[in-house]
Amino acid sequence: MSNDLYSDIIVIGGGPAGSTVATKLVRQGFSVRLFEKEKFPRPHVGESLLPFCYPIFEDLGVLDILKKKFVRKPGACFVNQDGQDEMNYCFNKVIDEEMSLSFHVRRDEFDQILLDNSKANGVDVYEEHRVVKTKIDEGGCTVSVADKSASQAIYNTKFIVDASGRDCLMAKANKTLEPIEDMDRVAVSVHWKCKEIPIALRSGSVRITYLDGDNRKGWIWCIPISPSRVSMGVVVDSQYYKSAIKDLRKQSSDWQKAYYLNELQSSLSISNIMAEMEIDGDLVVNGNYSYKSTQKYGDQFALVGDSAQFIDPIFASGVYIAMKSASLVADGIVEKINDNQSSKLEKAYEIINNGYAVVHNLIKLYYNPSILNFADSNLFGQNKGSQFSEHNHSFALIHLLLAGDFFEKGDVYLPFLESLKNESQLNRWKNLIGWDKHVSKDHHDDQDCGKTFEQIFNLANLQ
Incomplete structure (x- = not known):
């Protein structure tokens, strides 16, 4: 075995999951190689982050640079299509003040920060290197890698971490990928530029x-x-997407843009926002929006982030799930390599699967507004006093879920989401969630979450 082609661990993919797991593992004394097919920085969707990312950023040592570089995110505002009703869920209602202020990021810059941090911690990073094949047997693992000139080399390792994102390299090769029922979605997106942020977004x-x-x-x-x-x-x-574009394909060479603008203009509130901006860039279309691998790990490999599972990102959970799952799995890999034990790895995926299940059930609630309409300002009653207090605890939990508190307490949140259909069952879950500390304030609508425009947009650095 050639020493220059060996490392203890090989990570496939340099996005948030890959950089996180690589950094944590190299800090444990392992030699780690990371192969990324693209040259960073590169554009990517998924710019809104959850507050529960905060401890991970602190652990990785990148929090201070994120504070200086990116817009802050104090909450999530849900709006009905006609724009007549909306609800702003402020994270500072349920979690500590500093952690409550999350981030909106440019993913090209954010992912670059995380990958540079991996390099600084000692990870050997190879950009523009595409993994084309993995092989696992009792004698070890091999990874075939092609560089940008298509020249290939075979690397040896004890353990492979697939963080290849929606390429799902190992799941596809192992034929373990399957769709998630009734969650097949298509996303079309682009950046817009403006002289001033529209009023509706200034919070x-x-x-x-x-x-x-x-x-x-x-x-x-x-x-x-x-x-x-x-x-x-x-x-x-x-x-719906396939049906909507059928006629547009015949009518316009720029049918994707026509479809995109039609959908935006179907909402009055979005039309008002559009009037103050103009498109700046090329449309990005992403399909295959919900899937999972039926085998997420083995004795010599693990899947993290989107390579393991991806679900409709209504609640901006993608980056947090990727980084949290990578952190949990890293601890399991350490035990697996050092002690040949799998208990921590098994526990990690139990927590991860519970987290996915909670988000999945929350998504299903979103798509059934007759049960729970997140934009309905009357959820708390017309009088946000005595009527609201009856629902204070339950909507504290909704705030916590929207902030990202769905991993370690997944086994509690799953029945809670069921209980939303029957308010009388809620008392059963109060003590389990430890929520007394979360209900000292009213959780009703707060348009600016108590933050100034300057605090949100960090005007000294974001010009």
């Missing part, structure tokens, strides 16, 4: 607008990623 909250009717099962995201730039995307059911 800094991610803005999620329902798309109703015609079997859309959809939503629109608006994310202010700088004082002069907004990410805006449309997500709909794939069958």
